[in-house]
Amino acid sequence: MSECVERPSRRILLKTLAGGAGLALAGSRIGEVLAQGVAPAVVTADKLRPQLPGGVMSGDVTATSGIVWSRADRPSRMIVEYSTSERFQTFERRIGPAALESSDFTARIDLTGLPPGADLYYRVRFQDLANEKALSEPVTGRLRTAAVSPAKPVTFVFSGDEAGQGWGINERFGGYRVYEAMRRESPDFFIHSGDQIYADGPIQSEVKLPDGTLWTNLVTEAKSHVAQTLDDYRGAFAYNQLDANKRRLMAEVPFLVQWDDHEVRNNWYPGQQIGAAEKRYTTRAASLLAARAKQAMFEYNPFRINQLDPEQVYRGFQFGPLLDVFMLDERSYRGPNSPNRQTRLDDESAFLGPQQTAWLKASLKNSRATWKVIASDMPISLVVPDANPDVPKGTYEAWANADDGAPSGRELELAEILRFIKRENIENVVWVTADVHYAQATHYDPSRAKFTEFKPFWEFVGGPINAGTFGPNDLDTTFGPELRYVSVPKDNPQNQSPAARQQYYGRAKIDPASRAMTVSLHDLDGKSLWEVTLNPEA
Structure with a gap:
């Protein structure tokens, strides 16, 4: 599992999260805050952040993949981070699809390249597409990939x-x-x-x-x-x-x-x-x-x-x-x-x-x-x-x-x-x-x-x-x-x-x-x- 974000990816993520809206935090600070698993403190009022009324869910797992699902309460973009560490000491990040009215604000990501027979921890956020400073609080989940070893029950x-x-x-x-x-x-x-x-x-x-x-x-x-x-x-x-x-x-x-x-x-x-x-x-x-x-x-x-x-x-x-x-x-x-x-x-x-x-x-x-x-x-x-x-x-x-x-x-x-x-x-x-x-x-x-x-x-x-x-x-x-x-x-x-x-x-x-x-x-x-x-x- 690689470090959370490589240097080029951080700039891409900053653009994705900020959307050209001029975030007050410097890019290095955003990377630091996200690496700690905390949303940027730009929008703090819960009512201004996207909400996840249905929580998170995983499914259709294989030895090396699994679907992560969630639902927002407004047009927003799904962001998923996942790790083999419950503390997210290192993790990968995937920028997912937009959750729009056409899908009742539901969204999913197929996480691939996962280790077989492992507990994977993930957290889901949504970024408000109308107010890109607004990022939801993370909601965490866990999925277990299918074992490939006969020693695993x-x-x-x-x-x-x-x-x-x-x-x-x-x-x-x-x-x-x-x-x-x-x-x-x-x-x-x-x-x-x-x-x-x-x-x-x-x-x-x-x-x-x-x-x-x-x-x-x-x-x-x-x-x-x-x-x-x-x-x-x-x-x-x-x-x-x-x-x-x-x-x-x-x-x-x-x-x-x-x-x-x-x-x-x-x-x-x-x-x-x-x-x-x-x-x-x-x-x-x-x-x-x-x-x-x-x-x-x-x-x-x-x-x-x-x-x-x-x-x-x-x-x-x-x-x-x-x-x-x-x-x-x-x-x-x-x-x-x-x-x-x-x-x-x-x-x-x-x-x-x-x-x-x-x-x-x-x-x-x-x-x-x-x-x-x-x-x-x-x-x-x-x-x-x-x-x-x-x-x-x-x-x-x-x-x-x-x-x-x-x-x-x-x-x-x-x-x-x-x-x-x-x-x-x-x-x-x-x-x-x-x-x-x-x-x-x-x-x-x-x-x-x-x-x-x-x-x-x-x-x-x-x-x-x-x-x-x-x-x-x-x-x-x-x-x-x-x-x-x-x-x-x-x-x-x-x-x-x-x-x-x-x-x-x-x-x-x-x-x-x-x-x-x-x-x-x-x-x-x-x-x-x-x-x-x-x-x-x-």
């Missing part, structure tokens, strides 16, 4: 489903407590398994609980109605960043995020027209809503944008010889929700679609990591009906179709993937997911299945982060599932508030010596509820 956490069913940020309850529990795990990264927002779930200031007490929500205008405009979707993402627990995790742990339905609207699919029975929407085209929602999602997350397909959500990450992670997109390429009983795989029965399926197969085959984790935003065998008021009964939303028979509908695509894994002898594939708002561990074995051309595997369900608790869902037995743990009883009341303490996340730890993966499921305060140690094959 790997730990990650996973969960999903945030601010659903009207259960928002209750500061009296402690906010989104799952985020604080996950932060204490000090994981290498966090998989957000979807439903990052509930765009279709307005939040009121108070909700009366069954025991007569009140659940009190932090409220914003954007969350007072369903999201339809681009600014509505942006406001829903900004709402969750008001939670202090989430901002702390964002600042300390890289995020790998995917989406599910509630980033747009419950159970949406491409080409859907919202029916007249759904009275809350004036925009009826789900694809139009989804385009706005996806733009907001990309703006508010540390995605590394695919230059060949800037809207692509599915992607893979390598965490050294122990782990590869494959993030799926089960929204963008699916066919319509239906009874899900098609007898052949085509556009109507697609879930991942042919291009993403081919990518997943090739990625699994080419992986040399011990463990291959598939992050699916929906579970495999749990039956998820589409209960929207504008769809017929007997319509299904996920892979399963509740017939307990040979694969049909979307199950055909899954059967093709599982058959490929067996044929290519791909070992140690594990699935993680969320969506159903309770925790579960499921083991799949062909000896129990209607379809038998696959290797035994595990699936783990986390969530919700902060939403209503539901379940347990019915189980479709096509792929031979056996429940090993379910966090809620069969007669559990539906839509339990977070006050019922039925909020969950999963944690996986891979031991570098044995290469075993230990997966555990936890409650909202981090208590371990169940765990299993999986020994690798081959």
